[in-house]
Amino acid sequence: MKILLRILARLGFAALLFIAANHYYSRHQYAQDVRKYSRVKNRIDSAFRFGDIVYLGESSNTSFNPWTDTLAYSISEFLQMYLPGQKIEAVTHEGYHPGLFRQMLNLWPEDNKKRTLIVTLNMRTCGPSALYSSNEASNQQEALFYSRRPPLLTRMYLSLHHYDNRNANEMERLKLQGWRTESLRKQQSGFPWATVRDWYDQNPYSQAGAPEKIRHMADAYIKEFAFLLDDKNPRIKDLDEIAAFCKKKNIRLIYHLLPENRDYAKQLFGPYLISFMDANALFIASRYQKMGVELINNYPGLSGLNYTDQWYPTEHFNATIRQQIALSIAEKINAKEVHRVIHPARNNSPNPHILQPMADTLLKEWREKVKLPW
Amino acid sequence: MLFNSVEYWLFLPLVWLLYFGLPFKIRWIWLLVCSYFFYGFWKAEFAALMAFTSLIDWWCARQTEKQEKPGLRKFWLWFSILSNVAMLFMFKYFDFALGGSELANKLYHNPYTAWLIELGKYTIPAGISFYTFQSISYVVDVYRKKEKAEKNLFRFMLYVSFFPQLVAGPIERFGKLHTQLFQKYMPVWEDIRAGGRLLLYGLFLKVCVADNLAGVVDTWYHSPEQYTLFSAWMAVFCFAFQVYADFFGYSLLAQGSALLFGVHLMDNFTKPYIAKSVPEFWHRWHISLSTWFRDYIFIPVGGNKQGVIVLSFSVLLVFFTSGLWHGANTTMIVFGLSQGILYLFDRFAFSRIPFNGRIWDVFRQVKTFAFFMLTLVWFRSPDLPMSSRVFSLLQGKNTGTMQLELQWTVLGMLALFIVLDLFLVPGRIDVWFQRFPLPVRWAMYAILAVCIAWLGGAADHPFVYFQF
Incomplete structure (x- = not known):
């Protein structure tokens, strides 16, 4: 008993010390640590506070084609042009995903202001390749600051690495395990390859001796898109939580599905890879429409040439598409308010002397050589 | 579960409270369950692997003890050793x-x-x-009839898995640890106090010193050619203290945690950076591993009583094995062998120089530290070409113009550690604290605690020795 009292006395001392230190820390040091360890925390605070429409996204918002885009406006900036009567605030950063957006909502203000939340989603973030990315630990470290706990406790969590900090090796193992074990035949029992690993091991472009660029491109497309969404997917759980949060807080929520490069996926693998994209889009649409979330997924027939990354699957678009996306979102938010003529209206003529290396030509050439059945 | 994690700081008091709340007879079962939970928390498959190796070693030790024929005894001994080596492989x-x-x-x-x-x-x-070496030592000791084989498999499993020293030592011998684990013990304030101090200082070393230095060292190793010659030396110097603070901090956390349960683990470090020679250094650095190599490899192979050639061979074999033990990489083998060569150089050449006096001693201390610091380049580098690049940068070749940034907080933490470790604290930190009157002591605790909360490094590094 005596020992317990002595321990309690020390714990009491520690608690008092913590309160005093927290008081001092939050006034004198916290702001500096936020700037140092959490790149977008201040941006989130300001966006949530001042925005009528909050746009949460990743690199697709700001990416542009360095060869041809003379308009470097981001999607959210185009959106602001289309909806000049509303204040658009964007929080975007490369590699961000719904798991981080969900945590950002911890900072949502407690006022009663009507706001619209747009959450962009690229399908790749739901697959093993992105789920087990080696950058995830640093994202999660930043996300420690997306909370309302006492600042010193957050700083302690940072020192003690109290976040999902699985290292790069472990992530690589999980990724390989995912590609090796997740069946591709859940939807179609006769699918030619049982797993992603089988598929990329038997990559027809590698077997035909295609150039490295094409082989890597084909491998990357398989690894990024060949998966099927289900209830257990962590990103789906995140999207569920975001939907529940918005419902509770009476926030208008729009999920915006960024269009994948279906053109190149089709050129590479005919109907096979596209079938996963379709199934996943259908899964998202049916699930969230049931939950009352508005959805934008309306970009059929985009040419692969509109993507700024030609040799790797990303959702990075040139200005024409960014502008088209912004218009779609604006129309969804309020078609009547859309200011349809914006200046400048379209991309300036690109410099004809600068040629962007396009995957299209080489891909077509090799498709013919490989003599694919599709 | 890592010692520098929030989960551990919830786990430890809970385990401790319930441990002393249980009847004495079943306390060890609680400790076993918690130890497996501690290990399995990270990955359940690995807890199963540890249980499997424990089962083999327990069985082999029992057979070794039962058998009367030397051949059979040897068979079971080697069966155990080889099964452990196979797992490691x-x-x-x-x-x-x-x-x-x-x-x-x-x-x-x-x-x-x-x-x-x-x-x-x-x-x-x-x-x-760590735990395979601990298991091997037990089977060998039973074979040598220094220990009696444990009849109860689960009690043996506790010896292997006792959570404070499970993942990075100290590698304890059966006789010492087993006795303490099953003794009738009631909590004593002196042990709790000492344990608490070791935990606090150990966490400070890991979080404030090692993790902060890790950020500096990682930055430099990421693109070493961009930095100046001074930065190269600073990075190598910082790494020497990073690895020391990291492993020493871990050892103190292990000792502190064990002490709360009345278990005294051995000191794993006794101021290695004041050693005057490489042999002395290895008597002060990672002592539990050095003594393990001494007892189970060095002496059986020939030791120091059969002439210079056998001694040299034994030393090189020990350091080669030690290098390989540290990691499956050629850099680690070179690290181990370089230590062996320097050990022999010190023993047969340098120590015979007939100089005396304080200045000579300081020179020898600096030389021993410099040897170790430079060989750590192999320890830190991912491959041999990288280590060669680092050595050429240390000679001023192809260095850049950027200066490695050492923030005041990092510098302060490092300076505090150096002053405390090399100059102020003569023995163990918990005994040193006791010298001061209560207000001073508590002020020191408060400073350490605030440093941990406020200034911990953001670089995310598990304990360096966890990977071994």
Whole structure:
């Protein structure tokens, strides 16, 4: 008993010390640590506070084609042009995903202001390749600051690495395990390859001796898109939580599905890879429409040439598409308010002397050589 | 579970409170369950692996004791040793030795073995080298009739898995640890107080010193050619203290945690950076491993009583094994062998120089530290070409113009550690604290605690020795 009292006395001392230190820390040091360890925390605070429409996204918002885009406006900036009567605030950063957006909502203000939340989603973030990315630990470290706990406790969590900090090796193992074990035949029992690993091991472009660029491109497309969404997917759980949060807080929520490069996926693998994209889009649409979330997924027939990354699957678009996306979102938010003529209206003529290396030509050439059945 | 995690700081008091709330007879069972939870929290498969190796070693030790024929006794001894070595090989060295081979490829494309290859390549079971060495020492001691074989499998499993020293030592001998684990013990304030102090200082070393230095060292190693010559030396110097603070901090956390349960673990470090020679250094650095090598490799192979050639061979063998133990990488083997060569150089050449006096002693201390600091380049580098690059940068070749930034907080933490460790604290930190009157002591605790909360490094590094 005596020992317990002595321990309690020390714990009491520690608690008092913590309160005093927290008081001092939050006034004198916290702001500096936020700037140092959490790149977008201040941006989130300001966006949530001042925005009528909050746009949460990743690199697709700001990416542009360095060869041809003379308009470097981001999607959210185009959106602001289309909806000049509303204040658009964007929080975007490369590699961000719904798991981080969900945590950002911890900072949502407690006022009663009507706001619209747009959450962009690229399908790749739901697959093993992105789920087990080696950058995830640093994202999660930043996300420690997306909370309302006492600042010193957050700083302690940072020192003690109290976040999902699985290292790069472990992530690589999980990724390989995912590609090796997740069946591709859940939807179609006769699918030619049982797993992603089988598929990329038997990559027809590698077997035909295609150039490295094409082989890597084909491998990357398989690894990024060949998966099927289900209830257990962590990103789906995140999207569920975001939907529940918005419902509770009476926030208008729009999920915006960024269009994948279906053109190149089709050129590479005919109907096979596209079938996963379709199934996943259908899964998202049916699930969230049931939950009352508005959805934008309306970009059929985009040419692969509109993507700024030609040799790797990303959702990075040139200005024409960014502008088209912004218009779609604006129309969804309020078609009547859309200011349809914006200046400048379209991309300036690109410099004809600068040629962007396009995957299209080489891909077509090799498709013919490989003599694919599709 | 890592000692520098929030989970551990919730786990430890809970385990401790319930431990002393239980009847004495079943306390060890609680400790066993908690130890397996501690290990399995990280990855359940690895807890199963540890249980499996414990079962083999327990069985082999029992057979070794039962058998009267020397041949059979030896058979069971070697069966145990080889099974441990096989486990180590499979999970730690397979990729290094056979990665990329036809066999590895076949195993990776076999649905039943693919997971094993992935595991061995990317995720080494934490502390596998520590607990297998601890198990081997037990079986050898039973074979040598220094210890009696434990009849109860689960009691033996507790000896192997006792959580404070499970994943990075100290590697304790059966006789010492087993007795303490099963003694009738009631909590004593002196032990709790000492344990608390060790925990506080150990966490400070890991979080404030090692993790902050890790940020500096990682930055430099990421693109070393961009930095100046001074930065190169600073990075190498910082790494020497990073690895020391990291492992010393871990050892103190282990000792402090064990002390709360009345278990006194051995000191693993006694101021290695004041050693005057390489042999002395290895008497002060990672003592539990050095003594393990002494008792189970160095002496059986020939030791120091059979002439210079046998001694040299024994030393090189020990350091080669030590290097390999530290990691499945050629850099680690070179690190180990370089220590062996320097050990022999010091023993046969340098120590015979007939100088005396304080200045000579200081020179020897600096020389020993410099030797170790430079050999750590192999320890830190991912491969031999990288270590060669670092050595050429240390000679001023191809260095850049950027200056490595050492923030005041990092510098302050490092300076505090150096002053405390090399100059102020003569023995163990918990005894040193006791010298001061209560207000001073509590002020010091408060400073350490605030440093931990406020200034911990953001660089995310598990304990360096966990990977071994």
